[in-house]
Amino acid sequence: MKQTDDLSDVIKLISDIKHKNIQSSHDVAIRTEKMLDNIISQGKWDSALELMELIKQRIKCFSQSLPDEPTASNIMKHILKVIRTECQSMSKKTGDTHSLHQIVTGDATHELDYSETVSNLKSVLLGYLSEYKEELESSAENIAAQASEHIHSNETILTVGRSRTVERFLKSASKQRMFSVIVVEGAPSYLGHSMASALTKNNIQTTVIPDSAVFAMMSRVNKVIIGTHTVLANGGLRALSGIYVVALAAKHYSIPVMVLSHMYKLTSLYVGSNDHETFNVHASPASVIPYSSGSILNSVNIKNPVFDYVPPELVTLFITHQGGNVPSYIYRLLSEMYHPDDYDM
Amino acid sequence: MSKSRNTVAKDNATQAIVIADTFEDEFVPISNDVPLCLFRVVNRPLIDYTLEFLSLGGIEETFLFCCNHVAAVKAHIKKSIDEAVGWTLTMKVHIIVSESCWSFGDCLRDLDAKGLLRGDFVLLEPGVISNIQLLPLLKKHSEVFQLDKGAAMTLIYQESSIGHMALCPQDETIIAYNSKNRVLFHKKTQKTKEKRVTFPLEIFIENSSVSVRHNLKDTHIAICSPAVLPLFSDNFDFQTKDDFVKGLLINEDILGSTIYCQILKGSNYGSAISNWRMYQAVSLELNNKWVYPIVPTVKRNRTLPENSALMLQLEKIVIGPNCIIKKGAKVTAGSILGKGVVINEDILITNVLIQSTKSDDILAQPIDKIGEFAYRLRACEDEEDLDLDKLLANKLSRLHIGDDLYEYDGDSDDEFSDSSEELSHTYSPPPDDTKLFFTEVVDSLTRGYEDKLLCDNLILEVNSSRYAYNITLKEVNYNVIKAILTLSQNLPNGTQYFPQLSQLLSYFSPILKNYIKNEAAMADCLQAIEDIAISNTELKDKWVIFLLKYLYEKDFLSEEAILKWFSNVKQDSKLYNQVEPFANWLQEAEEEDSSDDESE
Structure with missing residues (x-):
């Protein structure tokens, strides 16, 4: 009972996500930040090691219950890395500096002793968290602010389904430029429809096309701009189903594919095999074939995958709040965000 | 934490009743040892799905009514609460025990006497698995209640079609309802074995539009007004929900109560495991994700130690939780390792079933011990694989799962009724x-x-x-x-x-x-x-x-x-x-x- 008492905050978060009280990944991020704030300010820990253990337990609990929702785990892993670096910099102040050799080889003999009690660690971490919170809140804005660098006048932009980040990006561009948008409706959820209506309200010229028309329309498109669910460690995407087709069509016509992503969507996970059951989430087949179809359902197994795997070579550029990055640079961002010891959990 | 959970049950908490036991003998002899609600359905006890559904559906307080195997059910619920399983945060579960109840009706009469329910509530018959949102349905029911004070119950049906596996012949229903979804006629066709259905003329005369449907699957979920429990108490001959519906429709004028229905479409799913056929159908549909977001658990991201000599064909190997496979050991296709098995160094495991504790079976030979936490299991003593298959097939063939599951067509009606006549005491309740x-x-x-x-x-x-x-x-x-x-x-x-x-x-x-x-x-x-x-x-x-x-x-x-x-x-x-x-x-x-x- 004691252990579950400890984890009640993360279980509450999980249950809120499952009950759909929190829906967008941004809200999950804010909640996670709040939770971490609580742990750091009120949790029972004396040393960095204990704090890290508390956070690790939560990551485990979360990734077991909601393996398809990486945002919360990513933020917690990032904070783990921050704890490590803060400890390191504090010990550096007191002790000797590392030699270049040690930094390059990551010599384990100089492993820090995290179990020491560090007096001002709490205030430093809380300071960082409030900074991080601001970063989270301004992230979408920062991404949108780069819009005019990427969208030029009279261009035709293609996007798929609905993404708040993309919507904001396009709206921001529309303040300075005239361009038209083609929205792929994204069956079977058809979220593209609501995206299109949101864009037209901002006087952006918008066309909705069915998923089947993607290849035909692609030749007139100047840029593909999409959101994603997750950015994988190799620079690939786990994105709404249908995006793989769009990316392939774009490749055929050599049209750049830009992916808007918050930093917390970057995971340290690789794809074992993308056709494996565990990579994808399968939603109810009811949106593909109605339950009232009769005896055919007895003998057919219908899959309705939610995600597509898009390999890194189909992505031209990632746009985060820090600017644009190519897929091959993701490994670098990864090591900035997370500590290698936390990649696998 | 338990204190904070107590406060969840406010005065206006939405409530649900789950009747845990089926009072028919469909599942005998298995149900003699295991209560229906702890039956494993795709590796999880049935009650877990029901409670998860209620919690996701927005229910805050659930009364679980148990008549048999109470200790086992209580232990299971306690274990779930201790492990803080998803539903425990948002929903409070009370177990109500009454060993003197012998029917669904008795249970409800007992609940009426206890006076635990405050407002409209959701009533689940045994074995329900669903993914519907209950709050909108409750709201609709109370809207109907505003217009018709006699509205006692809203039956929830799912649109299906004839020939669908989950449309169980024993549950086959014809209902007629008017434009306000009020049920005018309700008949279970299988129970009467009649080939003709007679509709009273009044229902067509008195209503400007009547829908008659035969393609509905009973989800065994009902939204009830508080009047339902007293009605059960007043009419002690109501044994099941069907009796209740029938009784209310026949004596509409006397009892002054009406019944409504709601028909689910799209990705809303609801079914109840009421017999073996439904058990099979629901298991299959769970696997095919019809009940999304309630899905069978899939273990992800299992990390294997580096340098392990596992022959990685994980599709064909089943490894339980907390297994340890030491260096140099090989596990090849077709093997199944149970919970907590430890495979020692340099052992080759091929095509066997292994568990971590010693089998209680006296037949287990000492040779079956592979390690301290590894015992080989034999499905059947000294029998060739072929014989084993035959034995299993023989056993399974006696597990009668409904009738003409795949070859249903309209013309087979005659044969069907004949065969059911002949075998009636062996498989239909x-x-x-x-x-x-x-x-x-x-x-x-x-x-x-x-x-x-x-x-x-x-x-x-x-x-x-x-x-x-x-x-x-x-x-x-x-x-x-x-x-x-x-x-x-x-x-x-x-x-x-x-x-x-x-x-x-x-x-x-x-x-x-x-x-x-x-x-x-x-x-x-x-x-x-x-x-x-x-x-x-x-x-x-x-x-x-x-x-x-x-x-x-x-x-x-x-x-x-x-x-x-x-x-x-x-x-x-x-x-x-x-x-x-x-x-x-x-x-x-x-x-x-x-x-x-x-x-x-």
């Missing part, structure tokens, strides 16, 4: 009247035997019950014999058993004589013995042969009847082995008789 009749007969006989009443009077009593419940002669014969044998279950075991039983039989011999009059009655009698012997081990293991001999000697059963019955007994059953010597003896006696006849 007997209609409720028969069951009531049976309990009444048992009561009369018990009383008669204790008070030493005259058998003639008992016969009169049985016959009056027979007319009260409108039971066919065939069923009377079967049930009377079954009742007499049921009484024998209270007798002491061991050598005392048979003398007592023969005393009992001789006491009831006038009754036996009265009912076992012809060949058909003898067949019924033997069927009853067979059915009782399955559940009564004392009788099955030792005494069935004596019982048959006794009945034969007293001329209740003829040898032709016994031999005819015996030829239909499954050859590999224990019963067959028991009865075989007697049957052989009868056979020989008959041959001698016939040869005597010839010599004369």
